[in-house]
Amino acid sequence: MDWMMYIEDILQKVINADKDTRSKLIKELSDKLAECEKYKSYLENASDTIAEMDESGTVIYTTNNWIRQLGYDPEDIKGKAIFHQFFHPDDAPKAEEYLQKAYKTKKTQTGFEYRIKNKQGQYRWHSANLSPVLDDRGKVSSVVAIAHSIHDRKMAELQLTERETLYRLLLNTMQEAVIMVDNNDIIKYVNPRCCQLFDVSPEEVMGKIGYESFIIPEDQQIIQNQNRKRARGLPDEYTVRGHKKDGTIIWLKINGSPLYDEQGKAMGSVGIMTDITESKKAMDALKRSEEKFRDLFDNSMAGVFQSSMQDRYLNVNKRFATMFGYDSPEEMINIVTDIKKLYVNPDERENLKELLIRDGMVSNYEVELYRKDGSRFWTSLAARYRVSEEGVSVMEGANIDITESKNLREQLLSGQKMEAIGKLAAGVAHDFNNLLTLILGYSEDIVEELPPNSPVRESADEIVKAGLRAATLTRELLTFSKKQAVRCQDLDFNSLLNNLKSIFVRILGDEITLNYHLADNIGVVKADSTQMEQVLVNLVLNAREAMAPGGILRIKTRNEKKDSNRHLRQLDSPAEEYVHLVVSDTGMGIDKKNKHKIFEPFFTTKSDAR
Known part of the structure; x- marks a missing residue:
């Protein structure tokens, strides 16, 4: 309805009407004006901005909502070409296109989104519907635009779009393969790296079961078990074997996490797969190498050790422990708390450390050490000095007895x-x-x-x-x-002993008593009398030293038959009869550990001074 034409028509009727008719027309006009004011109030207080424009985009009329939405007084807008003065330069051409379309088609144009500048100079997103206004002849006289702010929604959408773009860029450029599946492990997404890793295209795997597409049969149950955990909301990390399109086996480390819908219900999962084939090979090779060198370490014929410079063993092998009389490396490491105590001369340990710090390594370092039982032994040591990754100074080396x-x-x-x-x-x-x-x-x-x-x-x-x-x-x-040459002849031990008795008495002195127990009818043996005299004199001299300050020396002879003496039966000799000569004293005796050395030509327990 054209309200101005309607009012003019009523006013003309009032002028020409009689008194009663005039009163009715005035009341009708008053009601219409009130109704007009009511609609005007609706327009002015509407949340949307309403503006009427001519075909050039100049504002003919606008509501006060401009103040609330953009900060402009309506009078600042009227008579202005709104598109070029207030719209974003990128949106103005499209706005003119929408306006001209409304004029030409005489139909409402909806969903036009644009940016318009507020009074502070900031662009705000709005959406408008453009409706044409027709005159009595059906011609478009103007266009009414009803606009409302969509700035918050639009910014949220833009941010979401930016994030989606960023995430997609991230997925597309990741060096790890990414796969998204539903709760039935149906593939919903694979990134380019996943396709590259398994040598497939997205079309070949989309909609197929993930573990059947990428995992070898022997490890597929692992995937199924992990998927059930993810359905309960549990993330995971595990290692499985995958296969490429050509059947090549690869090792994969998979980090999985559940995906949730808007209601917080698990709708599937995402898996990030890293190809660890080369690192797995390297780790396996390292493990084999470690096992090899551990075997060499444990079974080496040399005693291998690692110790701190504070004189504690950090690691020793079996040979090293047994060299010192310990049953195991663990026992030695736990018991030996001060390595210096193993050295017969503790200063040697300090000297060794000084050499290592100065030169970095030593070799053929001979040192006398104590075993667990207190016995002594000599070792040749080769060692090096180094600082570990943790900054600890250590000594590493090997000992040989x-x-x-x-x-x-x-x-x-x-x-x-x-x-x-x-x-x-x-x-x-x-x-x-x-x-x-x-x-x-x-x-x-x-x-x-x-x-x-x-x-x-x-x-x-x-x-x-x-x-x-x-x-x-x-x-x-x-x-x-x-x-x-040795001159062997028939020799009577009793006669030899009687001839030496006076010499023995002088050797032994007054503190030691000499007792002879010589058997009658002693047999004759083949021997060098001179050497036998020397043997007997040496035995008597040793007995004298072992019995200081005094004691008893006994010398016995008797006949023995081979079949009555178990020691003689062990001899590889055809003779059946022997003479048994025994020299015994009441001295300290021979240490058990030295008994096996008594026939060594140069072994002695005497000091160099003696």
Whole structure:
């Protein structure tokens, strides 16, 4: 309805009407004006902004809502070309297009979204419907735009779009494969990396079961179990074997998490898959290497160790522990709390540490150590100094027990000394034997020339006896130097012992008692009497030293038969009868650990001073 034309028509009727009709027309006009005011109030207080524009986009009329929505007074808007003065430059052409379309089609244009500048110069998002107004001839006289603010919704949509774009960019550029499935493991999404990893296209796998598409049959049950956990809202991380399109097996680490709908109900899950094939191979190789070197460490013939510079063992192998008399590495590490206590000379430990810190490593470092039982042994040590990743200074190395080889070296040196002494003794014996030949020759001539009752005959006999004893000594020296053959002859041990008794008494002195227990009718043996004398004298000398300050020395002889003595039965000898010679004393005895060494030629428990 054209309200202005209607009012003009009523006013014309009032002028031409009679009094009664005029009153009715005035009342009708008044009611219409009131109704008009009511509609005007509705328009002015509507939440939407209403504006009437002509075909050029100039505002003919607008409501006061401009103030509330954009801060403009309606009078500032009227008569203005609104599109070019208030719209965003990118939206103005489209607004003109909508306006012209409304004029041409005479139909309402809806859903036009645009940005319009408020009084503070900020653009705000609005949505408008453009409705054409037709005159009596059906021609569009103007267009009414009803607009409302959609700024908050539009900004939220833009932010959502930005986030979706960002997330999609992230998914598309991730180096990990991403797969989204529903609760039945039906594939709903795969990112490009997933397609690249398994050599498939999205079309080949979309809508298919995930674990059947990517996981080897042996590991598919793992996926099914994890999917059930995710359906209950539980995230997970696990490792399985996958397969590419060509059947190549790859190792995958999967981090999974449930997906929820708007009601908070699990609707599926997302899995992030990382190809760990190469790292798995490297880890397996490292594990094999560690097992190999652990086997070498544990079963090495050398004692391998790692210790702190504060004298605590951090790690030792089995050989190292047994070298010190411990049953296991754990026992040794727990018991030995101060490594210096294992050193016979604790200063050697400090010296070793100083060398390592200065030079970084040492080799062939010989040191004497204590075993668990207190016995001593020699070891050759090679070690290096390093600082661990944690910043801890450690000593690492290996020990070899060189006790036996060290003893052999000492015996070799002693043997070389004895060889030199033997050569000297041979030379002395040779020269001395030449002198004895003259002495014995002349002394025997003197004895033959002297009458039996001569007062000097006894002295002459003593000279001969002394010469003979000197000749025996010369023979012993030659035997010692290996230049005189051993002369075995029939030997009566009882006679030999009786001849040596006076010598033994002088050796033993007054503090030690000598007891003989010699069997009658003792058998005769084949032996070198000189060497047997030497053996017996050495036994008596050792007994004297073992019984200080006194004691009893017993020497026994008896006949033995092979079949009555278990020790003789073990001998590989055809003889059936033997002579048993026993030399015993009341001294301290021989330490059990040294008994197996008594026949070693250079072994002694005496100090160098003795």
